[in-house]
Amino acid sequence: MAQVTVIIPTFNRAAYLRLALDSVFSQTWTDFEVLVVDDGSTDDTAAMLRAYPHPVRYISQKNQGDAAARNRGLAETHTPLVAFLDSDDLWLPTKLERQMALLAGRGERTVIYGPQLAIDAEGRMVGREVRPTPTGRITTELFEHSFIAPTSVLGPTELMRQVGFDPRYRVFSDIRTFLILSLTCDFLAGPEPLVLHRRHSANLSARSFENQRIKATVLEEFYFQLGGREAIPRRRAMRRLSQEWRKASDAARRTGDRASAVELARKALGYQLTPRALWAWLAAQMWNPATIL
Helix, strand or coil, rough: CCCCEEEEECCCHHHHHHHHHHHHHCCCCCCEEEEEEECCCCCHHHHHHHCCCCCCEEEEECCCCCCHHHHHHHHHHCEEEEEECCCCCCECCHEEEEEEEHHCCCCEEEEEECCCCEECCCCCCCEEECCCCCCCCEEEEEHHCCCHHHHHHHEEHHHHHHHHCCCCCCCCCHHHHHHHHHHCCCEECCCCCCCEEECCCCCCCCCCHHHHHHHHHHHHHHHHHHCCCHCCHHHHHHHHHHHHHHHHHHHHHHHHHHHHHHHHHHHHHHCCHHHHHCCCCCCCHHHHHCCCC
């Protein structure tokens, strides 16, 4: 049996998926199997995989989102370790080799991750995504910055399966998962970027109103209901929650939803009175729809 299962959730990304697979089968460390979970694609994903020259396990399900696809992959995984790869991202050739070396001799509750480089839709480098990469019990830092990309993660299958990815959240379920794991696991950051994150029109929606509200909700749920209150200094948590609800208010105002903009700015102020949160509330109160072009 292989040591690592590479879980790749995908939806209508056949061309990018082939490139992602090529990056996996170019790894210098090869004791892995690949599991693609097709989340209801209507393009030629299935046909591409049938013709693909390397062995790939393929599971198809109706469209339910990335969280459900990752959960399905975890349920079908039989190896002790699991790694995730988004179907539009890429691994550098030594990704698994370097991470397996980092994992050697570590405890059973260790998760490996690392920084990433950014590429555009055509695969051209557009710069390094500068993110902090602390090591150890990183709950506070992760709550404040949300810096772990699923594509960079390698960890114990059973731990990942126990926590899972919450399908209520079609975005940012990975933040929730890694925050919960950070309460009881050591996170070990590799020193160099080993993954390439693709920026393109289909995945640049993180600033939308609904997505920003989901992100704030995930952080709020973690802090108040899932153990964050015991691990994170209150002042730092309140600052982060105020910041994220203020961003949600700004996003609501940009979409023309004044009522939500006012409500969410008030929520931000309830966590921490900051000049930016106050300005968001005033801007929402004084906002005139006639000024929106």
